[in-house]
Amino acid sequence: MKQKNTGWYLLFTAPLIIIFALVVLVPFVMGFYYSFFRWDGISANPMTFIGLSNYTALMGDEDFYTSAWLTIKFTIMAVVAVNVLGLGLALLVTSKLKTVNYARAMFFMPNLIGGLILGYIWQFIFSDAFRVLGENFGFESIFRNWLLDSSLAMYALVIVFTWQMAGYMMVIYIAGIQGIPGDTIEAAKIDGANSWQRLKSVIMPLLMPSFTICLFLTLSFSFKIYDVNLSLTDGGPVGSTELFALHIYNEIFGYSNYGYGQAKAVVFFLLIGAVTLTQVYITKKREVEM
Amino acid sequence: MKASKSLWGSLLLVPFLLTACGEDDSGENGLDEEAESAGERITIFQDKVEISDQLEELAAEYTEETGVEVEVWGTTGSDYFQQLQVRLNSNQGPSIFSIQQYTELERIHSYAYDMSDEDYVQYIAQDMELEYEGNIYGVPYGLEGFGLVYNKDLVDPSEVTDYESFVQTLQRFEDEDINGISLADNSFFMIGHLSNYPFSLQDDNYEFVQQLNNGEISLTDYEEFQELGLFMEAIRDYAPNPMEVSYDRQIGDFATGQTAMIHQGNWAAPMFDDYELDFEIGMMPFPLSGNDKLAVGVASSWVINNDKSDEEIQAANDFLEWMFTSERGHEYIVEEFEFVPALTNIEADNLDPLSQEVLDAANAEQTLPWSHIYYPANSVRNNLLPPTEEFFLDDSITPEEYIENLDEAWDVAAEEDE
Numbered sequence: 001m002k003q004k005n006t007g008w009y010l011l012f013t014a015p016l017i018i019i020f021a022l023v024v025l026v027p028f029v030m031g032f033y034y035s036f037f038r039w040d041g042i043s044a045n046p047m048t049f050i051g052l053s054n055y056t057a058l059m060g061d062e063d064f065y066t067s068a069w070l071t072i073k074f075t076i077m078a079v080v081a082v083n084v085l086g087l088g089l090a091l092l093v094t095s096k097l098k099t100v101n102y103a104r105a106m107f108f109m110p111n112l113i114g115g116l117i118l119g120y121i122w123q124f125i126f127s128d129a130f131r132v133l134g135e136n137f138g139f140e141s142i143f144r145n146w147l148l149d150s151s152l153a154m155y156a157l158v159i160v161f162t163w164q165m166a167g168y169m170m171v172i173y174i175a176g177i178q179g180i181p182g183d184t185i186e187a188a189k190i191d192g193a194n195s196w197q198r199l200k201s202v203i204m205p206l207l208m209p210s211f212t213i214c215l216f217l218t219l220s221f222s223f224k225i226y227d228v229n230l231s232l233t234d235g236g237p238v239g240s241t242e243l244f245a246l247h248i249y250n251e252i253f254g255y256s257n258y259g260y261g262q263a264k265a266v267v268f269f270l271l272i273g274a275v276t277l278t279q280v281y282i283t284k285k286r287e288v289e290m
Numbered sequence: 291m292k293a294s295k296s297l298w299g300s301l302l303l304v305p306f307l308l309t310a311c312g313e314d315d316s317g318e319n320g321l322d323e324e325a326e327s328a329g330e331r332i333t334i335f336q337d338k339v340e341i342s343d344q345l346e347e348l349a350a351e352y353t354e355e356t357g358v359e360v361e362v363w364g365t366t367g368s369d370y371f372q373q374l375q376v377r378l379n380s381n382q383g384p385s386i387f388s389i390q391q392y393t394e395l396e397r398i399h400s401y402a403y404d405m406s407d408e409d410y411v412q413y414i415a416q417d418m419e420l421e422y423e424g425n426i427y428g429v430p431y432g433l434e435g436f437g438l439v440y441n442k443d444l445v446d447p448s449e450v451t452d453y454e455s456f457v458q459t460l461q462r463f464e465d466e467d468i469n470g471i472s473l474a475d476n477s478f479f480m481i482g483h484l485s486n487y488p489f490s491l492q493d494d495n496y497e498f499v500q501q502l503n504n505g506e507i508s509l510t511d512y513e514e515f516q517e518l519g520l521f522m523e524a525i526r527d528y529a530p531n532p533m534e535v536s537y538d539r540q541i542g543d544f545a546t547g548q549t550a551m552i553h554q555g556n557w558a559a560p561m562f563d564d565y566e567l568d569f570e571i572g573m574m575p576f577p578l579s580g581n582d583k584l585a586v587g588v589a590s591s592w593v594i595n596n597d598k599s600d601e602e603i604q605a606a607n608d609f610l611e612w613m614f615t616s617e618r619g620h621e622y623i624v625e626e627f628e629f630v631p632a633l634t635n636i637e638a639d640n641l642d643p644l645s646q647e648v649l650d651a652a653n654a655e656q657t658l659p660w661s662h663i664y665y666p667a668n669s670v671r672n673n674l675l676p677p678t679e680e681f682f683l684d685d686s687i688t689p690e691e692y693i694e695n696l697d698e699a700w701d702v703a704a705e706e707d708e
Contacts, residue, residue: 041379045397131534236679238679253369254668256397
């Protein structure tokens with residue numbers, strides 16, 4: 001009986017497994033393989049096996065460290081901003097506001113717009129719209145072209161990413177909040193807990209599963225950010241926002257160092273893997289059973 | 291037991307079904323491929339978005355006349371070379387493609403067909419063929435030239451002939467509350483084209499780039515580069531920050547008389563069709579170190595894929611031959627594509643004013659060669675742009691420091707490209 005079911009399961013997952021293998025596993029293994037070669041990406045040109053040289057060259061690559069550090073900085077800011085805002089919005093729209101349904105739709109909407117387009121829209125806001133605001137209303141220390149300032153451009157990127165992702169995380173948090181039984185909260189109320197205490201000691205612990213998912217998603221999304229990065233700043237000004245995915249793309253297609261870029265991608269993969277798995281391990285441990 | 295047997299049977303079917311679908315596809319492709327290797331069908335992949343529609347019309351006419359099917363693949367322009375590379379790699383390359391830079395040809399020359407013995411190469415204007423190790427691999431699309439595009443009501447070219455007069459002119463415009471000059475925020479418009487002048491003014495610009503790549507010389511030792519720094523400083527002082535000026539805004543401000551000069555090429559001429567200009571425009575040399583010539587070169591060349599069957603290569607040759615020698619082909623090149631012809635057997639009249647100046651300069655042999663086609667691949671965007679952005683953002687960087695930064699950036703580019 002059991003054997004029979006396994007067969008059926010295999011049958012129905014076969015198409016997915018085949019597609020997954022073709023578009024994820026095979027390219028992944030090939031990428032790993034290419035990282036041991038010096039190659040410019042043109043099949044007619046020679047591919048020279050150079051062992052681990054690409055990886056040793058990484059050690060002394062200053063651009064690599066700069067880009068890694070920028071990515072880490074971005075990720076920290078983005079994860080905090082997205083989750084704080086996402087949770088805040090979720091609490092807001094599960095309260096007794098009259099317009100909750102509209103509010104939910106509104107907050108989720110940015111997530112439906114593709115990252116490239118979002119980047120171009122915000123590029124207009126940060127450069128032209130801000131300049132006009134500054135010229136007309138003063139406050140020119142804030143209202144100027146953010147994308148031309150090496151330090152502000154990073155914040156601009158965080159703002160756009162937060163705007164895009166907070167609604168998505170909000171939906172996950174809403175599901176978590178609605179999964180908390182009403183009687184638990186009511187019991188806390190009767191015991192005299194005020195709303196801050198209820199949030200801190202009842203809702204938060206019971207929301208841990210949602211935190212696990214949301215932190216995992218935001219961590220991996222912000223590490224891998226590419227589309228918004230490309231369209232909003234394109235790594236500029238003066239390379240101050242060239243995050244890792246863009247950096248690897250430029251290494252491979254800009255400088256045509258195929259093997260070297262692949263080596264960077266492998267290191268990048270290991271880094272994301274390590275960080276996200278650690279995070280999942282830590283937050284899983286803090287999840288409580290009802 | 292029975293059930294599980296049929297189940298495993300159906301499981302086994304899955305791969306068959308998949309391969310069956312696969313065969314269907316390859317069957318279709320197979321037909322195309324057969325037609326291709328028999329020379330009855332060719333494919334073209336090129337990088338100029340501006341001419342895609344017109345090229346398709348040309349292809350349709352050619353098919354009608356000869357029966358050979360011609361398929362034109364669409365392009366987005368900006369990542370053309372990457373796409374070409376991917377297609378060639380997966381053996382799905384086109385029969386005819388285009389190449390922009392000499393350094394691109396160096397990389398994929400094994401895919402380029404040696405057309406030195408073909409009939410049509412005799413019509414290529416002098417020194418405009420795409421050559422590699424003495425053989426001809428490409429026929430130019432057309433000539434393109436750049437310099438200072440100026441408003442004839444505001445600027446007299448005889449007054450802008452060197453650094454001093456250039457700055458005086460900018461000073462005068464500032465007093466009159468007009469932008470003297472503007473650049474646009476694209477790596478080529480900001481530094482790529484401008485950086486040509488000091489290179490092209492050397493005796494042998496190709497050799498100069500090679501020496502620079504090998505680290506034998508430094509940009510800072512050359513007077514022309516120091517002067518480029520001064521010119522950039524003048525632009526920083528008198529022009530709006532180029533990073534805030536889009537191509538559209540640059541053209542718009544010029545067309546409405548708010549800017550007197552822009553550094554652009556004849557490719558910008560069609561953009562003026564959207565405006566009713568109430569003044570005449572012209573193109574004059576950028577007066578670096580007293581330069582009095584326009585920089586004229588070939589933006590793209592037609593190349594035939596060597597990795598195809600002899601019949602398909604022959605068919606591609608026939609197509610090019612037809613385009614370069616027939617009357618209809620000539621009409622398309624001049625009137626539909628709006629190219630400044632780089633072929634001696636084409637008469638060009640009715641050119642727009644900027645293209646006309648380019649053609650006049652070419653005919654009078656008063657041109658500077660292009661040097662950026664020899665730069666390390668992608669170095670304008672990846673290496674030369676960042677120090678330039680920095681220079682325009684930070685007023686405390688002196689012209690000497692800027693040229694030093696460019697020199698350092700070049701070393702990195704040459705190293706990455708080796």
